[in-house]
Amino acid sequence: MVFSSLTFLMFFLPLVMGLYFLRSNIRWRNGILLVSSLLFYGWSDPVWILAMLFSTFLNYVCALRIAKTKHSFIKRWYLFISMAGSLGLLFYFKYSAFTLNGLSALFGSDFRMDTPVLPIGISFYTFQVLSYTLDVYWEKTPVQKKPLRLLLYVSCFPQLIAGPIVRYDDIEQRLSKRYTSPDDFQAGMRRFVVGLSKKVLLANIAGAALNETVLAGSGTQLSFAGAWLSAFLYALQIYFDFSAYSDMAIGIGRVLGFEYKENFDYPYISRSAGEFWRRWHISLGTWFREYLMYPLMRSRIFRKMSMKKSPNRSKMYYRNKATIICTMIVWMCTGLWHGASLNFVVWGLYYGLMMVLEKFVFDKILAKTPGVIKWFFTMIVALVSFVIFYYTDFSHVSQHLLAMVGLRAGEGGFGVVRLIDDKTVEVFKTYAVFMVIACACCLPVGKWIRDLLGKTTVTDRTANGIGTLILSGLLVMSILFLVGQSFNPFIYFRF
Amino acid sequence: MKHRFSFIVTLWWLLLLMSAGVFLLALAPREERLSDTENRTLSGRPEVSADSVLSGEFMTGFESWLSDSFFTRDSVISFTDTLLAATSLNEEGEVDMEERLLLEQKKAEELLKETEEETAEKTEEAESLNETEFHNDTESDDGAEVSVSAIEDTETEMPAEEEDQAFEGKAWFWLEKTDGSKTGVYTFSEKNIDTVVNMLNAYRDALGEDGTVHYMQIPFSQLAYRWLNNTKTYCGWGCNVEDALRAKVNDGIYVHNIPEILLEHMQNGEYLYYRLDHHWTPLSASYAVNAMMESQGYPTVDYDEYEYTVHEKFYGSHYDASDMDRMRKLADRLEVMHPLMPTKHYLVKRLDEKTETELMNYNHKSYTAFMFGTRGPWRVIDTGYDTGRTALIICDSFGTSFTPYILPYYDTVVVTDLRPDYYDKKAAGGSVRDYIEHYGVDDIYMVMSTVSSVNNQYSLSYMMKYLD
Numbered sequence: 001m002v003f004s005s006l007t008f009l010m011f012f013l014p015l016v017m018g019l020y021f022l023r024s025n026i027r028w029r030n031g032i033l034l035v036s037s038l039l040f041y042g043w044s045d046p047v048w049i050l051a052m053l054f055s056t057f058l059n060y061v062c063a064l065r066i067a068k069t070k071h072s073f074i075k076r077w078y079l080f081i082s083m084a085g086s087l088g089l090l091f092y093f094k095y096s097a098f099t100l101n102g103l104s105a106l107f108g109s110d111f112r113m114d115t116p117v118l119p120i121g122i123s124f125y126t127f128q129v130l131s132y133t134l135d136v137y138w139e140k141t142p143v144q145k146k147p148l149r150l151l152l153y154v155s156c157f158p159q160l161i162a163g164p165i166v167r168y169d170d171i172e173q174r175l176s177k178r179y180t181s182p183d184d185f186q187a188g189m190r191r192f193v194v195g196l197s198k199k200v201l202l203a204n205i206a207g208a209a210l211n212e213t214v215l216a217g218s219g220t221q222l223s224f225a226g227a228w229l230s231a232f233l234y235a236l237q238i239y240f241d242f243s244a245y246s247d248m249a250i251g252i253g254r255v256l257g258f259e260y261k262e263n264f265d266y267p268y269i270s271r272s273a274g275e276f277w278r279r280w281h282i283s284l285g286t287w288f289r290e291y292l293m294y295p296l297m298r299s300r301i302f303r304k305m306s307m308k309k310s311p312n313r314s315k316m317y318y319r320n321k322a323t324i325i326c327t328m329i330v331w332m333c334t335g336l337w338h339g340a341s342l343n344f345v346v347w348g349l350y351y352g353l354m355m356v357l358e359k360f361v362f363d364k365i366l367a368k369t370p371g372v373i374k375w376f377f378t379m380i381v382a383l384v385s386f387v388i389f390y391y392t393d394f395s396h397v398s399q400h401l402l403a404m405v406g407l408r409a410g411e412g413g414f415g416v417v418r419l420i421d422d423k424t425v426e427v428f429k430t431y432a433v434f435m436v437i438a439c440a441c442c443l444p445v446g447k448w449i450r451d452l453l454g455k456t457t458v459t460d461r462t463a464n465g466i467g468t469l470i471l472s473g474l475l476v477m478s479i480l481f482l483v484g485q486s487f488n489p490f491i492y493f494r495f
Numbered sequence: 496m497k498h499r500f501s502f503i504v505t506l507w508w509l510l511l512l513m514s515a516g517v518f519l520l521a522l523a524p525r526e527e528r529l530s531d532t533e534n535r536t537l538s539g540r541p542e543v544s545a546d547s548v549l550s551g552e553f554m555t556g557f558e559s560w561l562s563d564s565f566f567t568r569d570s571v572i573s574f575t576d577t578l579l580a581a582t583s584l585n586e587e588g589e590v591d592m593e594e595r596l597l598l599e600q601k602k603a604e605e606l607l608k609e610t611e612e613e614t615a616e617k618t619e620e621a622e623s624l625n626e627t628e629f630h631n632d633t634e635s636d637d638g639a640e641v642s643v644s645a646i647e648d649t650e651t652e653m654p655a656e657e658e659d660q661a662f663e664g665k666a667w668f669w670l671e672k673t674d675g676s677k678t679g680v681y682t683f684s685e686k687n688i689d690t691v692v693n694m695l696n697a698y699r700d701a702l703g704e705d706g707t708v709h710y711m712q713i714p715f716s717q718l719a720y721r722w723l724n725n726t727k728t729y730c731g732w733g734c735n736v737e738d739a740l741r742a743k744v745n746d747g748i749y750v751h752n753i754p755e756i757l758l759e760h761m762q763n764g765e766y767l768y769y770r771l772d773h774h775w776t777p778l779s780a781s782y783a784v785n786a787m788m789e790s791q792g793y794p795t796v797d798y799d800e801y802e803y804t805v806h807e808k809f810y811g812s813h814y815d816a817s818d819m820d821r822m823r824k825l826a827d828r829l830e831v832m833h834p835l836m837p838t839k840h841y842l843v844k845r846l847d848e849k850t851e852t853e854l855m856n857y858n859h860k861s862y863t864a865f866m867f868g869t870r871g872p873w874r875v876i877d878t879g880y881d882t883g884r885t886a887l888i889i890c891d892s893f894g895t896s897f898t899p900y901i902l903p904y905y906d907t908v909v910v911t912d913l914r915p916d917y918y919d920k921k922a923a924g925g926s927v928r929d930y931i932e933h934y935g936v937d938d939i940y941m942v943m944s945t946v947s948s949v950n951n952q953y954s955l956s957y958m959m960k961y962l963d
Binding site for chain 1: 497498499500501502504505506508509510512513515516519548549551554555557558561562565568571572574575576579582583584
């Protein structure tokens with residue numbers, strides 16, 4: 001089920017809320033939440049609940065064993081089983097066809113494996129459940145002895161399908177004790193409607209505009225302006241789509257008494273690729289940093305590498321070398337997390353390279369560069385990355401990127417693309433007002449308004465009331481637009 | 496409580512949403528029905544069964560039903576469209592999305608015009624294209640003025656890429672001018688042709704030894720009236736992509752050139768295209784069927800040999816899109832044929848789960864009178880004839896007026912529309928190949944407008960996607 005569906009808005013949400021708040025007993029609330037989460041998850045493909053149950057149960061048992069035993073070897077062994085099981089499941093559904101077909105092509109075999117249907121949200125819940133087992137292994141968090149509570153952590157419907165990736169540690173206490181105040185309720189619902197409006201009124205319209213543009217592989221030649229416009233529209237679509245889901249998840253979570261961490265923090269005001277990723281999909285970046293980057297840096301190989309001494313090289317050289325290799329590994333994995341496709345690998349490595357360049361090559365230049373210029377280049381870096389991210393066919397990526405620098409590849413070498421095409425003018429004129437509004441929504445306008453109100457006599461209560469009325473209008477508009485927009489899944493569902 | 500007002504309002508949100516849901520559940524029509532505005536069948540309430548729930552079909556169908564049954568859906572869609580259009584800076588801001596797509600072709604044509612030598616004529620044509628007024632150049636056979644929409648065919652046709660593109664040696668569609676020269680309308684790339692050839696070959700391979708595959712693309716009425724409304728400039732049309740396809744396809748595949756089949760009839764001023772709708776008339780469909788059958792040596796049935804239910808006031812898609820009352824005087828004549836033999840028509844899901852329904856909607860004054868529009872996902876017609884052969888028709892909406900004329904040549908005719916908005920793969924319960932095998936299909940007819948043919952994903956991608 002998706003948040004932006006009439007079924008969810010008119011039946012699931014009110015019904016679950018009604019039942020949930022019927023009693024304040026935590027067992028009742030957990031029970032309602034668990035049943036509704038499984039229903040939510042299995043709504044369109046019930047069979048995939050089994051994969052989630054398997055992953056949860058495996059990690060539950062392994063974590064119990066890890067907590068129980070004092071032998072480090074046995075702990076490691078159970079950690080290995082949990083990781084092999086969870087990642088194995090993820091590998092089978094997401095990467096097996098990609099790997100086997102790649103190997104088959106490499107060795108000239110005719111073998112072809114059909115890509116299995118991907119259980120929705122598998123990447124998200126696998127990472128969640130792994131973070132739990134790893135935290136238990138590192139003794140950062142106590143083991144959960146009640147299997148249904150662990151299942152609730154994994155399956156809790158607000159964040160189950162497209163994040164944010166919630167660490168067990170962050171909500172462990174809320175699984176046994178939580179309270180929703182009326183202020184939490186209204187704030188959560190308001191946040192949910194903000195997300196819904198972003199999805200329906202901004203992301204879906206940006207998507208419709210994008211579909212109208214000329215894209216690589218459509219048979220029509222891209223123009224220079226068209227290539228930039230479509231990259232820009234995709235940047236708008238993916239940001240509003242994904243951040244909308246996070247807003248809705250955080251909002252419903254708050255209504256239900258959970259406090260999920262922010263997943264987006266206005267990434268399009270970033271002034272470096274590093275800052276961009278501290279503001280974009282924060283929970284994924286944090287996960288990779290804490291569960292891959294740090295363990296890698298602490299691993300024997302890289303510790304040894306960073307401590308290596310040589311008369312010809314400085315100490316920093318080896319430390320930087322280890323950091324660069326780890327960074328590239330982590331970013332390649334980040335790319336692969338998004339999907340088993342060459343473009344995602346390239347996309348990950350591209351960001352890894354940007355991080356390395358920023359930190360080790362251009363650090364001094366960047367320190368002296370004015371903020372506006374840094375912002376401009378960061379946006380270009382982001383737009384290029386979205387082009388790589390958008391196409392699964394790499395030849396289309398290269399066509400689009402070439403068009404962005406005014407070139408096209410032909411049989412006789414490179415040619416020059418048109419500066420602008422009619423379609424681009426058409427789309428631009430049709431969506432110009434929308435694009436201005438969307439750009440404004442990428443900025444922390446809310447914060448500015450709050451700051452402004454803070455300087456006036458308008459009370460917080462009045463501002464909140466006006467905001468709620470505006471959101472009521474946006475809710476109505478979103479539902480009206482939803483009626484005309486048939487299937488509108490979130491982009492991140494496919495991960 | 497710090498924000499009492501907001502708390503009460505947000506609580507009301509939930510209550511109102513739930514009330515709306517309950518009302519919708521209680522009051523929404525449960526049967527499938529036609530939408531003239533959207534030119535499609537709106538979903539009915541899905542049936543609950545263990546199978547449909549486990550396969551997820553019920554849940555998908557339920558969401559579609561809710562959306563399709565939403566209170567005053569037509570007005571809601573019209574409101575949201577108007578709102579979007581209001582923010583557009585385009586002169587054509589008032590047109591809807593479909594029209595906006597169609598404008599693409601108009602722009603491509605304008606580009607092509609610039610290549611013409613006669614500047615004066617070029618200007619005149621550009622002006623005529625930009626007008627939404629009616630022209631008096633031609634009169635239709637019933638004496639009414641013939642209109643031309645400013646919007647030309649078609650959705651995703653490939654526009655000419657360069658202004659100075661020469662058409663020699665290319666596959667293209669053209670309008671023939673009275674001075675003997677030609678005006679290009681759109682081109683077909685080698686790559687697209689090869690993709691369609693591969694698709695046709697794959698479908699041919701799915702049939703038995705004596706099986707045949709027939710492919711045709713039908714121009715939209717906008718293109719026909721661009722010619723018919725400017726008879727001083729144009730005197731014919733043509734297309735050679737069919738030749739390009741014929742040269743490459745395997746044996747047993749027949750590519751029919753519809754512009755060529757209709758050319759003489761068009762020149763005779765016959766009523767082959769609706770004035771206020773983008774479809775061809777059943778007369779055109781009948782000509783197409785007869786030409787195809789004649790070429791294979793079969794006897795044909797003339798259009799007039801059938802009986803028809805006639806509606807004189809048919810206001811089609813151009814009228815709906817334009818919302819101009821003065822267009823009403825151009826109302827079309829809708830002739831809905833009665834088959835010569837008693838037929839049975841079924842909607843089919845999961846290969847053989849059949850629901851019997853009427854073949855034609857004789858009471859309906861819209862194009863969906865033909866076979867109730869596109870729905871299914873599959874349909875099977877028991878024709879009442881005994882020929883020992885079964886046909887499969889893969890089509891878009893142009894196929895619904897074509898299908899009735901092919902009934903005399905087959906015992907069973909299986910029909911489907913594989914366009915993503917119309918095809919429900921889950922409900923189909925099998926691939927096209929499964930249906931071919933299950934019904935013992937001998938011949939396949941691919942009947943689609945230029946919007947769905949060589950330059951479109953329908954032919955380039957979906958046909959292959961759904962084959963297996």
